[in-house]
Amino acid sequence: MITSEFEMPVGYEQPLEPDVPDTERAEKFKNPYDTPVSSGLSFLMELAAWIAVPWWAWEASGPISGIPTFLILLAIPAVFSTTGDKWQVIVPTPGPIRLVIELGLFAVAVLGASLAWSPYSGVAVSVIAVLALLSGRRRMTWLLKGAPLPVE
Numbered sequence: 001m002i003t004s005e006f007e008m009p010v011g012y013e014q015p016l017e018p019d020v021p022d023t024e025r026a027e028k029f030k031n032p033y034d035t036p037v038s039s040g041l042s043f044l045m046e047l048a049a050w051i052a053v054p055w056w057a058w059e060a061s062g063p064i065s066g067i068p069t070f071l072i073l074l075a076i077p078a079v080f081s082t083t084g085d086k087w088q089v090i091v092p093t094p095g096p097i098r099l100v101i102e103l104g105l106f107a108v109a110v111l112g113a114s115l116a117w118s119p120y121s122g123v124a125v126s127v128i129a130v131l132a133l134l135s136g137r138r139r140m141t142w143l144l145k146g147a148p149l150p151v152e
Helices: 022-028 036-061 063-079 095-116 119-135 137-144
Strands: none
Touching: 036 063, 036 095, 036 119, 063 095, 095 119, 095 137, 119 137
């Protein structure tokens, strides 16, 4: 019999029931190496990349490059995740590869802000990047080590 359930390591069960509210899912899934501050700053960096780089690409050559740039920057971090890092993993990705994806996104966010708006915007996004890296250093170290799941 085929079921929609699959096994996750202990402590990382993902409820698949559609009637479970998202807040309960968030409470059940907690990455021990991630904090609300590091998650929030990383999300700000993703937003900067999703806005600044397509903006610059649109100005450079119009929608023919702006729209695909946005879709690519949105899809890569959403699709490639590390098991135990996010509550939904579409394509399981080794921790070091996920770290390269995130650092690349940070770099293009800084570059995109500098090119699309002004060097001062690039400096502001750089400050957010440094804060995100400092607040997320435990998670990044964990990803670099291959993202081993904690033993309970």
